[in-house]
Amino acid sequence: MDGPRTLAIDVGGSGLKATVLSPDGEMLSERERRETPYPCTPTVLLDELTALAKTQPEYDRVSVGFPGAIRNGRVREVPAFSRRGPGKDPDPKLVALWTGFELEQALAERFAKPVRVANDADVQGCAVIKGTGMELVITLGTGVGCAVFFDGALLPHMELSHGRFGEGLSIEVACGDNERHEVGKEKWRERVMDALEAIEAMVLPDHLYIGGGNAKKLDPDTLGPNRTLVPNISGLLGGIALWDRTAAPRPDRVPAATSG
Known part of the structure; x- marks a missing residue:
């Protein structure tokens, strides 16, 4: 099979989903889903996605759809996770934790793989337009x-x-x-x-x-x-198209090669 395998992650306000895609977009694993925990701080989300990734087969790169505004891999605003639960008012402490958080870099460090993060609607659109x-x-x-x-x-x-x-x-x-x-x-x-x-x-x-x-x-x-x-x-299927339709990751967001 030529080309990279992509771990595609869809972060939602109610569920976290993942699958591994072949270079031509075929699902190589069953879609795994976990409930989104609240309150969802950056650390909580990173831990959940790390556990989710461990349920999947080998992959070479990662695509993540995120329910908020992402610019250059950094969280600009995240309505869902700024609240202690769906339908609640924004929590100032959660807003402060998420605003400006370097999500793409943090995920690249967790997975030790190249990562691209975009708004979840952007990722879904990459698959359907x-x-x-x-x-x-x-x-x-x-x-x-x-x-x-x-x-x-x-x-x-x-x-x-x-x-x-x-x-x-x-x-x-x-x-x-x-x-x-x-x-x-x-x-x-x-x-x-x-x-x-x-x-x-x-x-x-x-x-x-x-x-x-x-x-x-x-x-x-x-x-x-x-x-x-x-x-x-x-x-999830937009995970491959995201790499084709967006610019290359900035050099400081590509992790060093690791063995094993």
Whole structure:
């Protein structure tokens, strides 16, 4: 088998998932899932992902989708893990621990392998886009993620879901999983459809892809044209495409070769 094996990790607000992918994207192992612990500090997450990786066969590099804004491997903001639990208010101590955390470097040191980290919607989008025109990816899970591509190139990550609408809530909160339980399925669906229109009005995409664990709770017959539901497994399968669509890791984030 020519080419590197990729450990693909999908970090979610409710679950941590991993599998090893062949160079052509075939899953070489069963998807392993662990519950996301709360409160989830950087150390707690690193320990959980280290344990998760040990359940997988040999790999040469690592791709990680993360539920927050990542810039140059550093955490800019992470709504999910800034809270002591889903639906709770941000905790100042957790915000301080995560803001500026060198996640890519920390993971490279833990795994002793080359690592790339990106927002989870960015990674999922890498697996599903066609590579033509302006393409928008929205993920519905614990919160709401978004990614934008132009002619196959991943654009710098923007937290479009932090925009406010409706009753003054952010899209991230209003269409998140906690509010889905609070307001019920039908009201939540209405909010999601309004949110999709609001984000589309800003981006003007040629096509919209909707993924994440809650995408299956939408009615595909009511989505309208140029909108496609994509499977949640794309969050893992994008692990290879992430390497093809993003720049090489900075030299200080590539660990020294180790034996064994």
